[in-house]
Amino acid sequence: MTGKLYDIQGFSVQDGPGIRTTVFLKGCPLRCAWCHSPESQEFPTELNWMSIRCLGTDSCGLCLNICANGAIIAGSLQKTASGADVIYPEVDKSKCDNCGACASACKAAALYMCGTDYTLDEVMRRIERDVPFYEDSGGGITISGGECLSQSEFTLELLKRCKAIGVHTAVDTTGFVPWATIESVLPYTDLFLYDLKCMDSELHKQVTGVPNELILDNALKIADKGGRFWIRIPVIPRLNDSEEHFTLYRDFLLRIRDAIDIVQLLPYHKMGISKHDRLLKHEKIFVASPPSDELMDSRKRQLEAAGLPVRVH
Ligand code: SF4
Ligand code: SF4
Numbered sequence: 001m002t003g004k005l006y007d008i009q010g011f012s013v014q015d016g017p018g019i020r021t022t023v024f025l026k027g028c029p030l031r032c033a034w035c036h037s038p039e040s041q042e043f044p045t046e047l048n049w050m051s052i053r054c055l056g057t058d059s060c061g062l063c064l065n066i067c068a069n070g071a072i073i074a075g076s077l078q079k080t081a082s083g084a085d086v087i088y089p090e091v092d093k094s095k096c097d098n099c100g101a102c103a104s105a106c107k108a109a110a111l112y113m114c115g116t117d118y119t120l121d122e123v124m125r126r127i128e129r130d131v132p133f134y135e136d137s138g139g140g141i142t143i144s145g146g147e148c149l150s151q152s153e154f155t156l157e158l159l160k161r162c163k164a165i166g167v168h169t170a171v172d173t174t175g176f177v178p179w180a181t182i183e184s185v186l187p188y189t190d191l192f193l194y195d196l197k198c199m200d201s202e203l204h205k206q207v208t209g210v211p212n213e214l215i216l217d218n219a220l221k222i223a224d225k226g227g228r229f230w231i232r233i234p235v236i237p238r239l240n241d242s243e244e245h246f247t248l249y250r251d252f253l254l255r256i257r258d259a260i261d262i263v264q265l266l267p268y269h270k271m272g273i274s275k276h277d278r279l280l281k282h283e284k285i286f287v288a289s290p291p292s293d294e295l296m297d298s299r300k301r302q303l304e305a306a307g308l309p310v311r312v313h
Pocket of ligand 1: 053054055056057060061062063064089105106107108109110111
């Protein structure tokens with residue numbers, strides 16, 4: 001059995017307790033306007049391009065004339081950040097079938113394929129190497145994405161294999177999957193890192209592409225079945241950051257209070273913006289100023305006043 005991953009990170013300290021290995025699976029049913037890992041969204045392996053690595057078609061050009069679909073041509077003259085003239089390749093994604101020929105030809109790895117098939121054994125070998133760090137720090141593995149439960153069979157088997165060797169397991173999920181999928185992984189999941197992106201279902205649909213009823217319903221069921229949560233709220237300017245919206249968060253979180261270890265408030269940041277460019281899709285993306293420390297502190301105190309354990313980041 002294989003899973004399609006776009007990354008494995010060791011020494012992660014943001015994705016659950018202790019030092020963790022985070023396994024990132026590719027593909028997600030949501031399209032969050034502020035997504036900071038847009039390379040995780042599509043399920044297939046896909047072509048990316050990083051301008052900072054590209055030598056330019058005038059001095060390199062190895063990618064030109066290699067695409068059987070004629071998807072790559074030399075673009076127009078541009079200035080680099082340091083002011084030098086450069087001609088970058090232009091990729092027409094509508095003609096690209098992600099064959100990878102241009103990425104293989106690009107010696108600078110400016111063109112590269114995102115998404116690799118790993119067997120369970122390959123992922124387990126990597127996890128077993130990190131086990132001493134988990135033991136010293138109270139860490140473990142986190143399966144993330146994308147939406148890792150969209151590759152449910154692989155995720156389930158990986159969780160079983162980790163539990164079989166005594167490794168703490170966390171599943172980082174949007175919650176937008178059938179209940180049967182969550183129910184199948186529940187016995188092997190010590191912790192759910194559970195995103196609550198927006199409490200208004202209509203707005204949730206506008207900014208993520210899907211409504212939130214299934215997500216909220218699954219959270220209630222997980223709590224009912226004894227699952228544990230780190231609830232994650234991305235605080236997005238103008239979308240979910242008002243006091244009124246946080247009153248909706250508070251009221252829902254109190255319904256699952258006993259299952260919550262921590263509520264994490266994650267301030268919006270702009271670090272994902274350059275990754276959108278790498279996908280060569282030229283899509284319009286959501287951009288805002290990050291929320292102020294004062295606003296984050298105010299929302300934290302609002303939830304804490306209801307007895308919820310909250311931290312920022
Ligand atoms: S082969 Fe790579 S480095 Fe060379 S021009 Fe093409 S993208 Fe840039
Ligand atoms: S990955 Fe896309 S752009 Fe590159 S050679 Fe294959 S079809 Fe052409």
